[in-house]
Amino acid sequence: MKKSEWSDKQLxxxxxxxxxxxxxxxxxxxxxxxxxxxxxxxxxxxxxxxATAALLLFFILIPRFLEGTQSFDSAKQEESSSQEKISLADxxxxxxxxxxxxxxxxEPKMMMTEMNKTAIYDDEIENGKVITYWxxxxxxxxxxxxxxxxxxxxxxxxxxxxxxxxxLLKEEEWGLTDYYPLNATLELDEINNTVIVDVPSxxxxxxxxxxxxxxxxxxxxxxxxxxxxxxxxxxxxxxxxIEFGNYGEMDKLEVNREGKHGYFFYTPDGLETTYLVPSxxxxxxxxxxxxxxxxxxxxxxxxxxxxxxxxxxxFSIQDNKLxxxxxxxxxxxxxxxxxxxxxxxxxxxxxxxxxxxMVVNAPIKxxxxxxxxxxxxxxxxxxxxxxx
Numbered sequence: 001m002k003k004s005e006w007s008d009k010q011l012x013x014x015x016x017x018x019x020x021x022x023x024x025x026x027x028x029x030x031x032x033x034x035x036x037x038x039x040x041x042x043x044x045x046x047x048x049x050x051a052t053a054a055l056l057l058f059f060i061l062i063p064r065f066l067e068g069t070q071s072f073d074s075a076k077q078e079e080s081s082s083q084e085k086i087s088l089a090d091x092x093x094x095x096x097x098x099x100x101x102x103x104x105x106x107e108p109k110m111m112m113t114e115m116n117k118t119a120i121y122d123d124e125i126e127n128g129k130v131i132t133y134w135x136x137x138x139x140x141x142x143x144x145x146x147x148x149x150x151x152x153x154x155x156x157x158x159x160x161x162x163x164x165x166x167x168l169l170k171e172e173e174w175g176l177t178d179y180y181p182l183n184a185t186l187e188l189d190e191i192n193n194t195v196i197v198d199v200p201s202x203x204x205x206x207x208x209x210x211x212x213x214x215x216x217x218x219x220x221x222x223x224x225x226x227x228x229x230x231x232x233x234x235x236x237x238x239x240x241x242i243e244f245g246n247y248g249e250m251d252k253l254e255v256n257r258e259g260k261h262g263y264f265f266y267t268p269d270g271l272e273t274t275y276l277v278p279s280x281x282x283x284x285x286x287x288x289x290x291x292x293x294x295x296x297x298x299x300x301x302x303x304x305x306x307x308x309x310x311x312x313x314x315f316s317i318q319d320n321k322l323x324x325x326x327x328x329x330x331x332x333x334x335x336x337x338x339x340x341x342x343x344x345x346x347x348x349x350x351x352x353x354x355x356x357x358m359v360v361n362a363p364i365k366x367x368x369x370x371x372x373x374x375x376x377x378x379x380x381x382x383x384x385x386x387x388x
Contacts, residue, residue, distance in 0.1 A: 117369055118276060119343055119379035120147050127152045131162050132225040132381045133169060134218045136177040138268055140210060142300050143217060144176055144275050145225065147381035158226050159188040159195065168387040175268025179218075189233075195223055198235040199242055206244040216253065223255045225381070230255050258282055259351045262289035263344040263382070264302035274336075276344050276382050277302055278351065286317070286352045293344065305344035309337050312345075313361075320355045321375070328361050339368035343379070350378035 120130055128149040135144050146169070150161055166181035183203050187196040197219060199205060205215040223229050232253040234242040241251040261278035268275075280300050283289040293306040306312070310332060314325040324345075332338060349357055355378060362372035370376055 117343065117379075118274070118340065118383060119347065120149060120381045120384045121377060121379050123377075125149050125380070129153075129158065129161055130381050131158065131165060132222070133162075133166075133180065134221040134225070135169070135171050135174075135179055136214055136218075137266065137301070138175060138177055139301070140177055140214060142266065142277060142280070142302070143214070143221060144266060144277055144383065145221075145381070146174065146176075146275075146383050146385050148385060148387050150387075157188055157190075159186055162186070162222070162226060165387065170385075170387075174385060175271045175273060182218075188229075192231075193229055194231040194233050195227075195229055196233045196235060197242075198238060201237050203236070203242075206242065209246045212244045212246055216247075216250075220253055220255050224257050259353065260284075260289070261348070261351045262293045262305075263347040263351075264293060264297055264300075264305045265340065265344070266302055274340050276305070276340065276347055278347075286322070286348065286354075287315075289348050289352070290315075290345070293348065305341055307341065309333055309335065310341040310345070317354065320353065322349045322354045322357045324357060324359045326359060326361045326363070328363070330363055332363050332367065334364060334367060336368070339370070342367055342370060346376065346378045347382055354378060 129152055130147055130149055132145050132147045135146055136142070137144055148165060148168075150165055153161065156164075163181075163186055169180050171178045171180065183205070184197050184199040187198070189196060204211065206212055219232055223232060232255065234240075234251050234253065236242050241249040243249050260282040262283055263276045263278055266275045266277045267273065279289075279292065279297065279302070283292065290306060290312065294304055296303050311326070311330055312324055313327045313330070316323050316325075326332075346357060356375045357378065358375050359372045365371065365373050
């Protein structure tokens with residue numbers, strides 16, 4: 001750079017010619033401003049030096065950091081692998097336990113509680129009294145047995161309990177005909193082993209052959225199901241006999257406990273409820289009943305109750321015990337339909353005087369609430385319905 005050609009004297013003269021500038025600030029303020037400017041200029045320098053130092057430290061430590069991360073990831077992978085192995089072992093154990101109980105691995109265990117028994121068994125009633133009512137279906141073609149359990153009362157006989165409980169039935173809710181209470185008084189004559197049925201003069205039970213037959217059938221089945229009485233005395237307003245349009249006047253009925261019925265499925269229209277209902281006719285032996293139970297009974301709206309869900313290879317009867325032999329390759333599905341089939345077999349066996357059933361070669365141990373590895377007692381009564 002060239003040296004300035006201006007002399008000191010010339011520069012002083014030039015400055016004197018420039019306008020005068022006055023600064024009215026206090027000298028202390030001027031000093032503070034200069035101090036702030038100085039701090040601002042130095043403020044960027046300290047972080048800059050710190051960042052540079054941190055960057056150098058990062059490059060020094062990053063190899064060790066990467067080695068530590070790889071070790072940590074390896075440890076996490078080993079831990080995750082161990083947890084997966086434990087989980088798989090637990091799942092396998094759970095599946096094995098379900099298979100031992102007669103359930104496949106995909107079926108929830110709560111299914112066991114959903115598939116309840118439909119009938120009443122002697123280990124369920126404690127000291128209660130079982131009463132069975134025979135109720136017409138919605139088309140009044142068949143009679144459906146419905147059983148209730150009432151608290152014990154030593155001061156009341158079964159017929160009194162039967163009469164007092166008629167108003168508690170919920171026939172329409174159950175998909176059946178609203179038939180009870182009966183328009184009659186019922187009296188038990190224990191001395192003569194009879195039941196006296198007295199209807200009013202304006203009763204409707206003598207109108208139409210179907211209505212007459214239903215009424216008489218209900219009386220006989222009611223007495224047979226709930227007692228050992230053999231005779232029914234019929235009266236109208238206390239006078240002997242009831243007039244029926246098709247049967248004429250009748251003054252008594254005999255109660256025959258014929259038994260030997262097969263039990264079929266009945267499902268009311270619009271409901272998922274399945275009732276177990278005895279056949280209208282009887283069979284010569286239990287084998288004939290089982291064969292009939294494999295097909296629908298179109299004339300009575302009853303459906304087959306023994307099918308692919310529960311197949312019998314062979315059976316025998318020993319000392320009032322039915323021994324059912326099943327093919328080892330038979331697959332029994334643990335479903336409500338199979339439970340119903342098994343109960344239909346139990347009720348049919350009961351109708352033939354059998355007290356217990358033993359299943360041999362059962363492919364599963366548990367069928368719903370039934371343990372097929374043990375003897376199973378036949379029910380006390382079909383189609384349990386709770387009442388309030």
